[in-house]
């Protein structure tokens with residue numbers, strides 16, 4: 001039996017000024033699925049994530065998480081409704097340790113006071129959750145290191161651990177490989193694979209690194225000029241002449 005729908009976009013459109021940024025986007029993602037979102041520069045991928053996560057409100061259409069319309073909810077309420085995302089740029093507190101950063105996310109999920117961050121007690125619930133999430137991304141040895149001193153790849157792992165601490169039903173990863181050194185790509189891919197496969201989480205990933213996308217995802221959504229050109233398996237998408245022509249001039 002098919003898994004239930006975790007995320008559903010119906011007729012989503014966005015106009016800003018006179019510009020049509022998103023046009024009639026219809027997309028269903030099942031629970032436990034990993035979907036890659038690709039497309040040439042300016043196709044609307046980040047805007048789509050902004051609409052899903054609530055940073056932008058669509059001009060038309062609906063966004064539903066686990067069957068609940070989240071279209072009118074602010075960003076923090078969407079997080080509570082089960083949406084979590086990373087950004088293209090790092091959102092870590094550089095002076096804080098890896099543990100403190102992840103603990104902050106766990107604390108926010110638990111709804112407690114952020115001041116607890118200053119007095120981490122090893123036995124408390126948020127610290128326990130944070131330690132588990134850090135272990136899940138393989139950064140135990142760096143738990144006490146300042147986040148600002150880590151490699152880009154390790155910073156991304158910390159951001160993923162922070163997402164795991166918030167335990168969202170649907171995870172949006174915005175270009176996780178951006179700025180990551182070639183030596184770190186395989187390790188970070190493996191963390192993303194484990195995060196998805198081992199836990200059955202639903203993941204959407206915008207990523208330009210085609211090898212990473214095709215190696216990780218179940219299906220690929222291709223955006224072009226604000227519309228969805230195709231949503232299919234990686235093999236079918238790569239063989240699609242429409243997709244090939246959208247990418248003409250850009251390496252696929």
Ligand SMILES: Nc1ncnc2c1ncn2[C@@H]1O[C@H](COP(=O)(O)OP(=O)(O)OP(=O)(O)O)[C@@H](O)[C@H]1O
Pocket residue numbers: 016019021039040041042043044045046047048
């Ligand atoms: N606030 C805004 N006002 C006007 N135009 C915008 C706004 N935000 C995005 N756009 C335009 O919408 C289009 C889609 O941008 P978006 O950043 O979503 O593309 P993208 O596919 O994520 O691109 P990239 O791969 O380069 O990150 C672009 O033409 C961009 O200039």
